[in-house]
Amino acid sequence: MATTLKALGLTRLFGPNKAVNNVSFDLSKGEVLGFLGPNGAGKSTTMRMLTGNLAPTEGQVEICGINIIEEPKLAKANIGYLPEMRPLYKEFRVNEFLRIAAKLHNIPAKKINSSIDIAMEKCGLTHMSNRLIENLSNGYQQRVGIAQAIIHNPEIVILDEPTVGLDPIQIREIRKLIKEIGKEHSVILSTHILPEVEIVCDRVQIIDKGNLVFHGSIDDLKQQRRGNKLLVGFKKTPTLKKLQSLFDIVKIEKQEDLLHVIQFKNLDFDMEKFIQVCVKEKLGLFQVSPHITSLEDTFVQLTNK
Amino acid sequence: MKMIINIASKEIKSFFVTPMGWIILALITAAFGTYYLEGVNSYFEVMSGAIRPAERVGVTIYVGQTVYGAAFFLMLFAVPLMSMRLISEERRQQTLPFLFTAPVSIVEIVLGKFFGLFAFLALMVVYIFLMLSTLNIWADIDFGYLFSNTFGLLLLVGSFAAIGIYFSSLTSQPIIAAILSFIFAFLLLGLESYFASQPNHWFHHVSLLKHFQTFSRGVISSKDIIYFLLFISTFIVLTIRRLDADRLRG
Numbered sequence: 065m066a067t068t069l070k071a072l073g074l075t076r077l078f079g080p081n082k083a084v085n086n087v088s089f090d091l092s093k094g095e096v097l098g099f100l101g102p103n104g105a106g107k108s109t110t111m112r113m114l115t116g117n118l119a120p121t122e123g124q125v126e127i128c129g130i131n132i133i134e135e136p137k138l139a140k141a142n143i144g145y146l147p148e149m150r151p152l153y154k155e156f157r158v159n160e161f162l163r164i165a166a167k168l169h170n171i172p173a174k175k176i177n178s179s180i181d182i183a184m185e186k187c188g189l190t191h192m193s194n195r196l197i198e199n200l201s202n203g204y205q206q207r208v209g210i211a212q213a214i215i216h217n218p219e220i221v222i223l224d225e226p227t228v229g230l231d232p233i234q235i236r237e238i239r240k241l242i243k244e245i246g247k248e249h250s251v252i253l254s255t256h257i258l259p260e261v262e263i264v265c266d267r268v269q270i271i272d273k274g275n276l277v278f279h280g281s282i283d284d285l286k287q288q289r290r291g292n293k294l295l296v297g298f299k300k301t302p303t304l305k306k307l308q309s310l311f312d313i314v315k316i317e318k319q320e321d322l323l324h325v326i327q328f329k330n331l332d333f334d335m336e337k338f339i340q341v342c343v344k345e346k347l348g349l350f351q352v353s354p355h356i357t358s359l360e361d362t363f364v365q366l367t368n369k
Numbered sequence: 370m371k372m373i374i375n376i377a378s379k380e381i382k383s384f385f386v387t388p389m390g391w392i393i394l395a396l397i398t399a400a401f402g403t404y405y406l407e408g409v410n411s412y413f414e415v416m417s418g419a420i421r422p423a424e425r426v427g428v429t430i431y432v433g434q435t436v437y438g439a440a441f442f443l444m445l446f447a448v449p450l451m452s453m454r455l456i457s458e459e460r461r462q463q464t465l466p467f468l469f470t471a472p473v474s475i476v477e478i479v480l481g482k483f484f485g486l487f488a489f490l491a492l493m494v495v496y497i498f499l500m501l502s503t504l505n506i507w508a509d510i511d512f513g514y515l516f517s518n519t520f521g522l523l524l525l526v527g528s529f530a531a532i533g534i535y536f537s538s539l540t541s542q543p544i545i546a547a548i549l550s551f552i553f554a555f556l557l558l559g560l561e562s563y564f565a566s567q568p569n570h571w572f573h574h575v576s577l578l579k580h581f582q583t584f585s586r587g588v589i590s591s592k593d594i595i596y597f598l599l600f601i602s603t604f605i606v607l608t609i610r611r612l613d614a615d616r617l618r619g
Contacts, residue, residue: 117469119617140472151467153379155386164382167375168471212467 074123096246098265099254144213169216203234293355299348376481408435452533453547460541521584524597531604
């Protein structure tokens with residue numbers, strides 16, 4: 065897959081504070097990359113640097129092989145960006161605003177009308193075309209924000225917390241829209257809503273205090289969650305030593321109601337054998353299930369390192 | 370160049386989708402109309418009365434002086450009101466990323482905004498010219514005098530606009546931008562009056578009004594044209610630098 069965006073050692077200082085520290089990653093065509101992190105982790109700062117809104121203190125950004133600092137105009141032609149505070153001129157109507165966006169993105173005069181129609185259709189705005197942006201609901205304003213980001217059919221669409229402040233139905237619709245956009249464009253999406261990442265993204269990147277702490281596919285993240293742990297219920301609790309003589313176990317953690325979390329050494333432990341042995345040893349086994357750390361826990365673990 | 374026009378047209382549109390543009394246009398029209406009427410009405414009274422023949426002036430100069438004499442003062446109020454939102458409103462509504470993400474340079478953004486405002490102001494200046502030209506229906510007026518005044522007034526409102534856009538780039542409060550640019554333009558306009566007793570003081574050379582007065586006498590001098598153009602470009606460059614600092618400093 066072709067690389068559309070490349071960030072190399074991005075660093076940004078605000079006075080003595082390092083908002084972003086040596087962040088490198090790349091993005092392929094047709095990929096949705098989730099950018100996760102707690103508040104103030106440097107997500108928005110990174111995005112502002114990727115879109116040429118903020119000059120990096122150090123590091124490079126390449127958009128489709130074009131350096132954004134050396135040739136900003138060429139590089140920016142391939143980006144659509146929706147910041148956290150959506151930049152809408154609220155005194156205009158939806159179609160007027162999109163016409164301005166189309167003109168600023170150098171869409172040839174003949175194609176302006178058709179590209180406005182396509183963007184409005186994709187974002188479900190066609191019936192709102194003549195409304196003042198000011199009078200639209202939050203969710204529809206967000207759609208206008210997305211429409212202005214995709215109107216010039218850019219290679220890369222960057223969305224900063226696109227679902228913040230929307231109601232559950234709107235969130236679902238916006239997510240569907242993002243998935244659809246992700247089929248044709250590369251998308252970077254920042255959020256601190258964890259399930260959103262699993263639903264929408266192909267790849268995840270977790271940033272904390274300016275540093276990248278996790279970078280991998282969504283399956284890697286799931287793997288990290290499922291891992292090598294079992295939640296087991298024993299009526300007669302065996303000692304760690306006894307269990308260790310039977311299996312390759314690293315740790316056992318006691319929980320409420322006779323439940324225990326058992327951590328195996330290897331990922332491919334034999335569950336069937338484990339149950340057989342437990343029954344044979346008469347430990348009073350009454351429950352076995354894979355122990356899934358919640359995404360929140362994984363997130364907290366990763367960002368607390 | 371195309372982008373400058375695109376941004377300028379966006380600014381002009383946004384003057385007219387809000388009441389601001391219409392209100393200013395209406396007020397200015399009413400004010401100039403009043404001065405014009407006043408000039409025409411009092412012309413015969415003044416000229417036929419006690420005034421000595423040698424001191425009598427033509428109708429163009431008499432009415433022209435009344436209208437253009439008021440013009441710089443009215444524009445001093447009107448321009449900051451129009452220019453205040455140019456950049457500060459974008460800061461307040463956080464819409465600047467929309468422009469910064471588009472394939473447009475900061476120079477184009479600033480020039481686009483400047484020329485958008487200038488086009489709107491030029492509309493008013495041309496309107497004054499047309500209004501005074503109607504005198505030609507019953508008198509043989511001096512168009513050279515009108516051209517020179519129109520040209521001078523265009524340069525003067527251009528300077529006000531350049532001051533306005535600069536102060537607008539400094540703050541996210543449009544009203545503060547308006548007040549600051551009004552005060553600044555007001556001080557520069559009357560700079561020479563602080564040293565009226567010393568006609569060679571350098572204040573006289575930077576005073577806006579001093580340079581405008583040449584045009585209002587009907588003289589188009591390259592010295593004054595260069596002064597105004599330098600003045601305008603100075604503030605435009607300062608604005609560009611201020612916006613560039615946004616990107617660098619964050």
